[in-house]
Amino acid sequence: MRKRNLWILSFTLLVVMVGYGLVLPIMPFYIQNLGAGGRELGWLMSTYSLMQLIFAPIWGMLSDRWGRKPVLSIGIFGYAITLLFFGLATQFWMLFVARTLSGILSSATMPTAMAYIGDNTAEQERSAGMGKLGAAMGIGVVLGPLLGGWLSEYSLQLPFFIGSGAAFCALVIVLLILPESHNRRSAAASARWNWGCIRGVILSPAGILLLLIFLIAFGLASFQGIIGLYVIQRLGFVTTQVGALWMVMGAVMIVVQGALIGPLTKLLGEVTLIRLGMLGSTIGYGLMLLAGGFITLLVAVGFLTLALAIVGPALNARISHYAGDHLGGVMGLNSTAASLGRVAGPLWAGPLFDLEMSYPFIGGMGVLCIGFIVSLVGLRGKQYETLKV
Structure with missing residues (x-):
């Protein structure tokens, strides 16, 4: 697998995890400003994971049929839009809708990126490729809360806008540079899934x-x-x-x-x-x-x-x-x-x-x-x- 493609995938997952981490230190303050409390915060957090649980296998199946690049692009685009929607929210229901859509769409990125690694690496090298994706996600988990806490000192909305902009940058890189990895024979076979x-x-x-x-x-x-x-x-x-x-x-x-x-x-x-x-x-x-x-x-x-x-x-x-x-x-x-x-x-x-x-x-x-x-x-x-x- 070309190192350039691995770096693109790693950057994409880094952006997704930074966006996830940005939310963590801000959300309690953000929902308080909208008149919500602990119960509503629990809904937001659990809904995200629940949507990922449901939709990850669906996106994985679609990446077998449509190709890795289209599904990955849909996931990144949707994630960028939902972060922007977060920053513009003025009522709790808007946050809930954005968080739900974020869970649905961001769940397209991880299985598709791992499938891309599987398409392009020899069997004995897959653990190394998966590990680099995991390392990128780890960096995102560390950087996200730090950036979220720092940027929130200027505005509670600013971290969401920055995260959305980074996701749009990742989308442009994927669309312009990342090649498709899935072949037509596999796509035809995967229709039987x-x-x-x-x-x-x-x-x-x-x-x-x-x-x-x-x-x-x-x-x-x-x-x-x-x-x-x-x-x-x-x-x-x-x-x-x-x-x-x-x-x-x-x-x-x-x-x-x-x-x-x-x-x-x-x-x-x-x-x-x-x-x-x-x-x-x-x-x-x-x-x-x-x-x-x-x-x-x-x-x-x-x-x-x-x-x-x-x-x-x-x-x-x-x-x-x-x-x-x-x-x-x-x-x-x-x-x-x-x-x-x-x-x-x-x-x-x-x-x-x-x-x-x-x-x-x-x-x-x-x-x-x-x-x-x-x-x-x-x-x-x-x-x-x-x-x-």
Whole structure:
């Protein structure tokens, strides 16, 4: 795969994740100005993830039929428009509509970008390509809230306008420079993608990978949902220390997925990396409970993030091998499994934290340990059979 195309895809996902992160520090203040409260904020956040869960496989299927470039362009254009709509909103219903459309349209970008990687890379190099996309997203997750907080000092609307402008720039680059990667033969074959195909994927060896993708997203979202409260209430951290934790998570994710995942895949293979990542994330959750201060917690967070950063690209690359002519559809199911984990994780961890602040970590260890056992039993060797429908 040409490096230029990989950079374009990485920049596109970077813009999407920066736009997502821009919203996080601003939204509570923004909805207050419109007379809304906590319940409405919950609707906005959950609606975005729910729309991504529903529409990611649909966009993936359409990218198999129409091509990667048109679907990716639709996603970026829609995302740019919805960010602009956010900045212009004067009533809560306008925010809700914009957030809903943002979830629907932005869900086209991730599965399509991963399918593009699958179209253009050799099987042994896919983990490295997926890792670079993950690194770009990690940079966006770190930069988004920082830019949002800084720009909001001038105006609460300004971050949305800046994010919209960046998305339009990414759209122009995709339209003018990025070539199409999907061939007509595959497009004709993908027209047979239907609910029977989805059932076939779930019941095939790829279904085990979808389960692991759900579990790892569940574990990460559970951790992210309660770590701030945990360190404040148990260890008495101040805002700068909480910010340092997020910076460590972002830095480790960027370095591992951007530079190390390719060599590690060549050295150990995808299956070994998946197993090590599941085991390491289980241990990382346990280390969180043992940490008693700022430095030890930084080490625990770094170890947990390292494990999660290893397993993600390996899972994405592994499941792409099974897709055959339905790469977009399968990567859409991949995104749906991850979205479901991101929705369920915080909903599960929050009530457990209210019962006892250590319960989410104990439960997370159990969930990820199950994932490790599944990876030992269900992932076998280097052979895989592509989906035939």
